[in-house]
Amino acid sequence: MNMTEQQVTTAVQAAAQVQEHVTEELPNFITILEHFFPKSHFVRFLFSWENVLFSFLILGFIAIRSISAARKKEFLPKGLQNRWELVFEGLAEFVTGILGPRGMEHVPFLGTMFLYILLQNWLGLIPLMKSPTSAWSTTIAFALITTIYVQWVGIKEHGFVNYAKHLAGNPVGILGLALFPLMLVINLSIEFFAVPLSLSLRLFANVSSEDKLLYKFAELNAMYYWLPFLFQLFANVLVILFSFIQAFVFLLLSTVYISLIMPHEHDEDHVAAPEQSSSPVHSPPT
Amino acid sequence: MEYFQENIHLGEVLVQLIAFLIVFAVLKKFAWKPLLAIIRSRRERFESEWGGIEKTKQEVAALQKDYQAHLQKIEEEARAKMQEAIQEGRRLAREIQEKARLESQTSFEKAKAAIELEVQKARLTLRQEIADLSIRVAEKILAEKMDGSQQEKKALEILGELEKKL
Incomplete structure (x- = not known):
């Protein structure tokens, strides 16, 4: 009896927390549907997968627009093709600026x-x-993908043995061998735990606090009429800016992780570069 | 720990992961590669055409230089020819002047010679006439010797006649 009571109270608390969590953000069409049809199975399904659904919206948008832009293949681009080329070329320029031509x-x-x-x-x-x-689930997925990609690049570039050596801290001599378990643990925990944790937590915390900011200003707007409207405009501008900055930081950090794990310039002299054919968009000035 | 359990849904993470990987693979093949290839080919074409333009420009510049040089040469030639013509004209003028002077000199000499000839001729005829006259005067004097007064008269007559003739 006591047990079930406790269970009920924790469930209520959890529900209250969930409720609180939900009310911390502006309503979207799924929460509205959930509000009006709380018993529908379909709506409950949508509600439990809302992040994934919104992600899929964006994925579909990117895929359809960019592929249809890439299918045009006109020499003089205009409209959609032009916009996507601008975006792609800008990104390529940024990445190759950090990673060098091989970053292509x-x-x-x-x-x-x-x-x-x-x-x-x-x-x-x-x-x-x-x-x-x-x-957080969404950003963890991205951080994990990035981590795995970076480590895969490391294995591909150095070969598995060298990569494992690098993880063990390149042990040299007795001291190196003695320290190798420690180095291994440190490197593994940094590469596979600290990196994805920092990547995902940063993005998630920033974006969710941006959403909370928007929500709070909307609340103010509902409480006092026109004055906070300006504040909300300001908040919108801030959110646009910070959203961009967060995405950019994610890109920058991923690029830096790749550049850290890629072989350095002096290594390339005796390790023949395997993919010379993938020449950069930016050919060096002749 | 509760916070993690609340915020991390493994199912969501997995679905997001797989969805991203699929879309990434598709985009890499159908969007990134074609678009970047188009950009690269366009850049290459621009570069090659730009090189062509530069080459043509250089050629045009060289042609222009040639043309300019030709023009200069022609101008110089024209000037030289003009100069030559002027020199020629001057020379001709000088020659003509010289010739005219020579001609006038010769004609003057000729005229002088002719005049001298005439004078000599005249002197000759004069001398003959004087001789004639003196003979005739002598004849008359000889014919009318007997009469002294008559002689004197006759001589005066003859002299008067002579004066008249002269």
Whole structure:
């Protein structure tokens, strides 16, 4: 009896927390549906997968628009093709600026990630929509993908043995061998725990607090009529800016992680570069 | 720990992961590669065409230089020819002047010679006439010797006649 009571109270508390959590953000069309049809199974299903649904919206948007832009293949681009070329070329320029010409092969990954995160961040500004990146699950997925991608690049560039050596801190001599378990633990925990944790937590915390900011200003707006409207405009501008900055920071950090794990310039002299064919968009000035 | 449980839904994480990977693979093949290839090919074409333009420009510049040089040469030639013509004209004028002077000199000499000839001729005829006259005067004097007064008269007559003739 006591047991069930306790269970009920925890459930109520959890529900209250969930409720609180929900009311901390502006309503989107799924929460509204949930509000009006709380018993419908379909709506409950939508509600439990709302972040994924909004993410899929953005994924579909990016995929359809960019592929239809890429299919045009006109020499003189206009409209859609022109816009996407601008975006893609800007991203390629940024990434190759950090990674050098060989970074061209990482442009699709980093660029897709950047566009995806940016549009998800901005989605919260559209009425009845929600930023999926304000949920930690979403950002954890991105951070994990980035981590795995970076480590995969490391294995591909150095070979598995060298990569494992690098993880063990390149042990040299007795001291190195003695320290190797420690180095291994430190490196593993940094590469596979600290990096994704910091990436995901930063993005999630920023975007969710942006959403909360928007919500609070909307609340003010409802309480006092026209004066806070200006504040909300200001908040919107801030959110646009910070959403971009967060996506950019994610891109920058991912690029830096890749550049850290890629072989350095002096290594390339005796390790023949395997993919010379993937020449950069920016050929060096002749 | 509760916070993690509340905020991390493994199902969501997995679905997001897989969805992203699928879309990434699709975009890489159908969006990134074609678009970046288009951009690259366009850049290459621009570069090659730009090089062509530069080459043509250089050619045009060289042609212009050539043309300018030609023009200069022609102008110089024209000037030289003009100069030559002027020199020629001056020379001709000088020659003509010289010739005229020579001609006038010769004609003057000729005239002088002719005049001298005439004078000599005249002197000759004069001398003959004087001789004639003196003979005739002598004849008359000889014919009318007997009469002294008559002689004197006759001589005066003859002299008067002579004066008249002269």
